[in-house]
Amino acid sequence: MAKKQEVKKIVLAYSGGLDTSIILKWLKNEYGAEIVAFSADLGQGDELAPVREKALKTGASTVYIDDLREEFVRDFVYPMFRANAIYEGHYLLGTSIARPLIAKRQMEIAKLEGCDAVSHGATGKGNDQVRFELAYYHFDPSISVIAPWREWKLNSRKALIAYAKKNDIPIPITKKRPWSSDRNLLHISFEGGILEDTWAEAPEEMYVLTCKPEKAPNKPQYVEIEFEQGNAVAVDGVRMTPAQLLAHLNTIGGLHGVGRVDLLENRSVGMKSRGVYETPGGTILREAHSAVEQITMDREVMRIRDSLIPEYARQVYAGYWFSPEREMLQTLIDESQKTVNGVARVKLYKGHCRTVGRKSETNSLFNLDFATFEKDKVYNQADAEGFIKINSLRLRIRSLMQGKK
Known part of the structure; x- marks a missing residue:
């Protein structure tokens, strides 16, 4: 003090x-x-x-x-989204x-x-x-x-x-709005007041960025988002600055009721707290980023990176943005993003956002010659028998040791 x-x-x-x-x-x-x-x-x-x-x-x-705004999205939101960070499976860390x-x-x-x-x-x-x-x-x-x-x-x-x-x-x-809120380009959060009743549904009049999903347009909207080294750079072919792009996705996502989350989260100090969040643009961005990773990122690189998401998210949530451990993780994550170049097509409809297409002209690891179920000349299906037997060896040994036949 x-x-x-x-x-x-x-x-x-x-x-x-x-x-x-x-x-x-x-x-x-x-x-x-x-x-x-x-x-x-x-x-x-x-x-x-x-x-x-x-x-x-x-x-x-x-x-x-x-x-x-530009510094916020470019130097804080984008690095976090390159990590696909999400806290406790739901929260996209907008306040954090x-x-x-x-x-x-x-x-x-x-x-x-x-x-x-x-x-x-x-x-x-x-x-x-x-x-x-x-x-x-x-x-x-x-x-x-x-x-x-x-x-x-x-x-x-x-x-x-x-x-x-x-x-x-x-x-x-006022009594008419008995809750507190915090807003930025990534989201708006609500807590306290009537939200402390964990059984009560958040009132519809509370929401600011998103329309009620049931009242969203009856026609879905398709959005194409282009990424370069893990960063979104264009929407529907139009290049934008980071802040412009996120604001644009907020508008589109809000129109379709995308990005609402009601979460009872674990605070850093040890108690549970209810937070209600609207993150329309961020929800679209994370979905699209994951889609481009699916076609451009090596399997084992993705497995290791994904194993780090809970720890990275915890560090951001707990306030360790300027820590050496977060910087170390960021270096590894950014290395994994060098090949994440491509376009994702997502479909927005009544509160839902899902990938319906992805492509990469320069870094696609999808090879139709290998992946096809039709006849091919590059993959001998009989080779799979040896692969399976080697990978089942420890399971067969375990069964033998337990006296199974």
Whole structure:
């Protein structure tokens, strides 16, 4: 915990929501320090429009709103998708992968502004406190970190609202939308409030990026996505930047209700938590990437890479983006992606996304001469007998040792 008398200037990761708005005022009241508010534009849309004015009115001396969308997708989302990362079989890590970039830029601003400390709005029960602070210490091991949720006595939503009213802070949450959300180009997440009833279905009015699958178009849409070394570079023949491409897939996927996930996940701190996610573009991207890998990636390379997916995803989820182990895995994964060049065709229909075609002009490992069930001259089917007998040897020995005939 930072010593209050030593802190003169703080850069706060500021979203303009209830928690960080209160934190901005609380930091001024408790620390008497100058506050620099920083918001990262990762694709939140019009959510950022009131941020600057609100931060200044709440007491910030300076406000940074930085457009990091291209860096986010190019340097964080794409490397993660080259790994086909998915947490606990469902979660495409949309919040997890945003935190290291926010922390990176926050630390750059702290250096530019000569700040003594950095602060965030993550709770003491959540994952984000770990993700932010591991990144902070990567960039400056001696930085002072202020985590209000671990210091103050405002330990309930009711107490926060009372503090906001006392300090004339606008309250963005209402009884009509009793949940919290976090949005970027990869996804939007929802948690808390009515979602804490694990048996209750998430209300339809909660969803932002996707239409209800039952009300999606009755005609399927086919989308072709081109990859170069594991990175998506074009949709339906039109080349786009990473951020443009993901935003485009979000629009298409959202129209067809693709990418909804309702997950009871294991948090890093040890408890289970319910998260509801919309990841339309990411869902399409992962499906298409896997399809191109199927035709271009060697079997054993794929087997080894796939065995690393749970560990890679755990590292991202737990905040170890800047760790040597994640960098080591990334090097191996990127080596496996050099041949992942081709096009996947996916079919979108009422909440579903599935591959219906894949091709590669330069790196296809599919050879019709070998794969065909028709007569061929390159494969002697009788050779399979020896292959089977050798591979069954350990099973036959085991049976003999157990006295079986």
